[in-house]
Amino acid sequence: MKPKNPLVRRQEAVAATMERFRGKCFAFGSVDCAKMTAFHLRQLGHKVRLSKAGQYRSLKGAVGALKRLGYDTLPDAMDGHGFARIAPAFCLIGDIVSVRSEHPIGALAIAAGNGNFLGFHESHEMPTIMLIPEIETAWRVL
Numbered sequence: 260m261k262p263k264n265p266l267v268r269r270q271e272a273v274a275a276t277m278e279r280f281r282g283k284c285f286a287f288g289s290v291d292c293a294k295m296t297a298f299h300l301r302q303l304g305h306k307v308r309l310s311k312a313g314q315y316r317s318l319k320g321a322v323g324a325l326k327r328l329g330y331d332t333l334p335d336a337m338d339g340h341g342f343a344r345i346a347p348a349f350c351l352i353g354d355i356v357s358v359r360s361e362h363p364i365g366a367l368a369i370a371a372g373n374g375n376f377l378g379f380h381e382s383h384e385m386p387t388i389m390l391i392p393e394i395e396t397a398w399r400v401l
Contacts (some may be wrong), residue, residue, distance in 0.1 A: 265401055266352070268401065269303070269352045269353030270353070271302070272299055272302035272303045272353050273299070273352055273353050273370075273371055273372070273377065275299075275302045276295060276298055276369060276377065277377060277386075279295075279298055280386045281386075282385060283385060283386070284384045284385055285384060285385070286316075287315055287317050287320065288315040288316045290386075291321070291379065292333070292367045292368065292378060292379050293321065293333060293336075293367065295367075295369070295378075295379075296333075296367045299369050300355075300400060303353065303400055303401050308328055308336075308339075308340065312324035312328050318362055318363075318364075321364055322363065325364055331364075332363070332365045333357060333364050333365040333367050334357045334365050334367075334395070337355060337367070337396075337398050338398075342355070342400055343398065343399045344396060344397065344398055344399075345397050345398065345399045347394035347396075347397040349399075350370040350397050351370060351399075352371060352372040353369065353400060353401060354370045354397055354398060354400055354401075355367055355368070355369060355370070355397070355400055356369075356370065356376060356391065356394045356396065356398075357394070357396040357397075358376075358391050358393070358394060358395060359393060359395060361381070365395075366379065368389075368391060370397075371388055374390060375390060376388070376389055376390070378391070
């Protein structure tokens with residue numbers, strides 16, 4: 260059987276992630292950017308250690324979960340998983356970006372195509388597709 264085109268794999272992973280989190284309200288530990296990113300990365304065939312950080316239900320708990328894995332921030336965790344950093348302008352659908360956040364651990368979003376990103380925003384209860392004018396860091400995930 261012929262392997263799938265990488266762009267098709269990326270599109271399918273984004274579609275699966277959007278479907279999995281559609282209509283779900285933000286909740287630390289179950290519906291947050293770390294859980295959404297981990298789900299997305301698993302769709303692309305990556306083993307993700309973020310899931311092994313233990314349960315958390317608050318920002319304080321999320322900080323503790325990251326610390327148990329040896330990271331201070333979500334961008335540190337992305338680097339720790341060995342993903343290559345890229346210039347944000349080179350993002351392809353399915354790549355991961357970090358964005359400015361009021362939370363000390365940072366925030367992640369998934370490139371959804373056409374300059375849009377799937378992520379959480381303080382003005383929306385649920386994950387949303389949005390433009391992000393200032394991406395701090397980007398990672399190639401496939």
